[in-house]
Amino acid sequence: MKIGVLDALTVGQDIDLSPLNACGDVVIYDLTSPEEVAQRVKDLDVIITNKVVLGKENLKDCTHLKMIGLLATGYNNIDIDYAREKGIAVANVAGYSTESVAQHTFAMLLHLMEHLGQYDAYVKSKEYADSETFTYIAWPYRELSGKTLGIIGFGAIGKAVARIATAFGMNVVYYSTSGQNNSSSDCKRVSLDELLTMSDVVSIHAPYNEKTHQLIGYEQIAKMKENAYLLNLGRGNIVVEEDLARALNENLIAGAGLDVLAKEPIDHHNPLFKVVDKNKILITPHIAWASVEARTQLIKEVVMNIEALKNGEKRNRVV
Numbered sequence: 402m403k404i405g406v407l408d409a410l411t412v413g414q415d416i417d418l419s420p421l422n423a424c425g426d427v428v429i430y431d432l433t434s435p436e437e438v439a440q441r442v443k444d445l446d447v448i449i450t451n452k453v454v455l456g457k458e459n460l461k462d463c464t465h466l467k468m469i470g471l472l473a474t475g476y477n478n479i480d481i482d483y484a485r486e487k488g489i490a491v492a493n494v495a496g497y498s499t500e501s502v503a504q505h506t507f508a509m510l511l512h513l514m515e516h517l518g519q520y521d522a523y524v525k526s527k528e529y530a531d532s533e534t535f536t537y538i539a540w541p542y543r544e545l546s547g548k549t550l551g552i553i554g555f556g557a558i559g560k561a562v563a564r565i566a567t568a569f570g571m572n573v574v575y576y577s578t579s580g581q582n583n584s585s586s587d588c589k590r591v592s593l594d595e596l597l598t599m600s601d602v603v604s605i606h607a608p609y610n611e612k613t614h615q616l617i618g619y620e621q622i623a624k625m626k627e628n629a630y631l632l633n634l635g636r637g638n639i640v641v642e643e644d645l646a647r648a649l650n651e652n653l654i655a656g657a658g659l660d661v662l663a664k665e666p667i668d669h670h671n672p673l674f675k676v677v678d679k680n681k682i683l684i685t686p687h688i689a690w691a692s693v694e695a696r697t698q699l700i701k702e703v704v705m706n707i708e709a710l711k712n713g714e715k716r717n718r719v720v
Contacts, residue, residue: 402426402711403465404447407433411451412472416696421449424707435459442466447707456480460487468492468710470703475608476719484720491720492706496557497698498690503561505689506604506634507569509658513630513683516540543628546570551600553593553616554607554635555582562604563588574599578607578616597624602632609636619644628655634689637663643672649681656681660689 402425409418410431421427425446433441433450438459442448446465448455451472457480460466468490469479476493484491512518519540523529529537550566552559552575559582563573573588576596583590593616597603603625607613618641622631631654633640642663648654662671665687676682702717709716 402446402707403444404428404449404707405441405445406430407438407441407448407450407453408472412696412699413691415693416700418700420700420704421707424704424711447710449703450478452478454478457483460489463489468707470706471719472699472703474498479719481720489720490710490715490718492703492710492717493719494699494702494706494717497702498692498695499557499561501692501695502558502606502634502689503565504692505660505685506562506606506632507565509632509634509660509683509685510545510602510604510630513656513658514545515542516680519680548572548601549574549599551575551591551596551603552588553596553603553605553639554578554613555588555590556606556608558634559606562606571602578610578613593621594624597621598626600629601626602630604632605635605639607635607639609638613639615639615641617641617645619648622648622653625654627653630655631657633658634660637661637665646672646676649676649678656683658683658685660685661687 404421404425404427406418406421406427406429409429418429430441433453435454438453438455439462442459443462444465445463447468447470448466449470449472455469455478460483466489469484471491471493474493474495476491479491481491523537523539546569549572552562552573555575555577559575563575566573567587574591574596575588576593577590605617613635616639622644625631631645645657649657673682673684706716
């Protein structure tokens with residue numbers, strides 16, 4: 402079985418891909434441009450990819466292709482109808498990054514709330530060495546205990562975030578973007594407007610679809626508390642970035658943390674660069690999913706998907 406990994410660099414250079422060798426003859430490409438796809442995949446039995454766009458134009462000469470294995474949960478980069486028409490299996494991986502994203506959520510929140518960057522810079526500038534007192538409280542911070550966390554999107558990741566929030570002593574409410582997640586005994590389901598107005602922290606963990614497209618704009622942010630924080634670890638286009646930049650510059654909320662953006666990598670002219678107080682916004686380059694443990698599990702899952710194919714079994718099948 403001939404297997405090709407088209408964009409191995411997207412899972413990092415520190416992750417061991419050798420388990421794939423047990424599945425067949427493997428060729429690994431760090432990245433594959435749109436112009437290179439057709440040539441690289443035409444003789445493959447299995448394509449493994451994260452974000453490379455695959456469809457009729459670059460798959461039409463594939464005479465041996467049996468499966469597209471995704472290094473991700475999402476599959477919007479695959480022409481599913483074409484794959485179904487040609488009998489090409491498509492298998493994704495779900496649930497591997499839940500704990501990683503939940504952890505990163507609180508890493509971002511605590512960094513923002515406790516002004517860790519400012520305090521670290523103060524000490525390293527040696528200003529602290531000249532301080533008249535042992536402590537320096539220039540940027541007051543509040544405790545999470547007793548505060549309300551509003552979660553937008555209450556799937557596996559949203560529930561994991563809720564669990565951690567509860568350990569901090571927070572009250573948790575949520576808004577279900579699908580309308581399918583029901584209340585539990587510990588978390589109350591509320592409307593979006595209720596969530597925005599009552600929450601000290603609003604954390605987005607929803608998928609991107611027609612219901613969540615630009616769900617949070619200026620009008621919604623204006624409903625939040627002035628000392629509240631907005632986190633987006635769902636998808637970039639859920640938040641209107643221009644509106645968020647305006648809201649931060651107008652001090653409508655205390656700060657924002659983003660791990661996802663409308664365009665990735667970020668555009669040089671992204672309006673978020675216009676936020677005047679850089680300490681009010683924290684942006685990480687789509688790494689919440691990418692703990693070492695999560696990426697290692699991802700490779701294990703892909704291997705199991707391929708082994709299932711070889712054994713005539715269906716596992717994690719989108720198609």
